Amino acid sequence: MRYVDEYRDAGKARALAAEIAALCEPDRTYTFMEVCGGHTHTIYKHGIEDHLPDTVHLVHGPGCPVCVIPMGRIDDAVHIALRPDVIMTTFGDMMRVPGGDASFLDAKAAGADIRMVYSPLDALRIARANPDRRVVFMAIGFETTAPSTAVTVLRAAAEGLDNFSVFCNHVTIIPAIKAILDSPDQRLDGFLGPGHVSTVIGCRPYEFIAALHGKPLVVAGFEPLDILQSVHLLLRQLAERRAAVENQYGRVVPWDGNPKALGALSRVMELRPHFEWRGLGFISHSALRLKDEYAAYDAERLFEVPGIRVADPKACQCGEVLKGVLKPWQCKVFGTACTPETPIGTCMVSSEGACAAYYNFGRFTRAAVREATRS
C-alpha cells in the first residue's frame, strides 16, 4: 500500500539501525520519550527496540487519549448513557475503560443504548435518524480528533439539529509535555513528537522544549522506518550538541499545522481552566470545552452529572507508566489481575495504551529479560 509498505522495508531498517549504532557515544545511555500512543503501538508491533542498541531506551508518554481519561469522567458519561431517552455514541476503544462504578460495556449490559461509531459524523447521522431520542457523542482525543468534533458541532448547528450533543473530553498535548518536563523524576534526552497531533498544531508549539529545556524533539511518523529515522535524527542532534525541533514526518505534517482545523477548533471550543488527567492529576489549561455559543450542544450543560472525583485504584500504576517512569510489566498487576479483558487501568484498554501494546505483542518478556540481565 502506498505510503505504508515502503516505510516497512527491512533492508532500509537494517541500514538505519547501523547508522543509529554508529551515532551512539560509548559510555552513555539515551532515553527518548515517544509522546504518542500511536508510536507505542508501532514500536511494539514491529519490535523496533530489537533494532536499537541496548543503550537507547524508548519510554512511553501520556499521548494515549483513552488512557488519560480519569475515572470520574467515565462515571459521568455512564450516568448520561443510562438515561432512557439517551443514545450514547463512542469510539470502540472507550467501551472497556473502567470507571469508578462501571464501564460503558457494563452499562450496555444493564440496558443502556450505547453505540460504537467510527466518526463523530456517524453520531450525527444517528441523531438525524432518531429525532425522538437525545444522541450524545463521547468526544475524546488530542488536537488530532478535536477539530473533527468541532466541525460536527458546526454541522449540527447549521442543520438546527437539537437532539445532538457532545460530552467533551478533548485534551491538549503541550501542557502534558510541560507537566512531564517539570516532574522531578524525568531524565529524558529527547522526544519523538506526536505526528498526527502535529498535522493540526504544526511544529512551532514545541520550540520551547528545545529553547528552554535544551532537549531535541523530532516530529515522527508512524511506520517503522519513520520511528527509526526519528531516533537517528535525535541522536544526530545530540552528537552535534544541538537541540532543535525537526520534522521527520514532512510528507504529512506542515510546519505551520492546519490553519483550517485550528480555525474550527477556536470557533467552537475554548480551554478549560484545569482538567484532571488519569495518573497525572490536575493540569491547568490542558483540555477543551464547548464555548457558550454552542452551549446547546454541550452534554455537560444539558444533563446533570455527578462530577465526582474518583481516586485511581490502589493497585494501578498507570500514572507512572504515563510519565515514562515505569515500564508496563513493572506494574504489580500487569498480566495477572490487569489484562485487556479485565483492565484495572486505562493503559491496558486501548491498543495505543502502553500496557496493552506490551501485552498484545508479547514484548514484555524480552524487555523483562533484558532488564533482569542488565541489573
Add this chain to the structure above:
Amino acid sequence: MCLGIPGEVVEILADQPDLALVDVSGVRRAVNIALLEDGGVVPGDWILLHVGFALSRIDEDEARAAMEFLEGLGQAYEDEMAALRDSGGD
C-alpha cells in the same frame, strides 16, 4: 483510535463540496474534506484520513525526498556489506 491511514482521492462530489470519494486500501468511502484548504485536493492526491475526516494532504515531494534519503542509506549499507563480504577474512 488515533491512527491515521493514507487514502487516494478518487472524486470530489460536486453536489457536496465537503465530501470526497476516497480509496483506502481498495475500500471506497466518502470522506469529509472540510478541514483541508478549499480546493486543496484533486483526484489522484493522497490524504491522511482520521475518524472520517481528511486531516492533511500527503505531500508527494516530501515523501520522495524522505525515501531518497532512506534509499541512500540503504545503498551505503549494501555497499558496506558487499565490501565486508569481499574482504574475505580467511
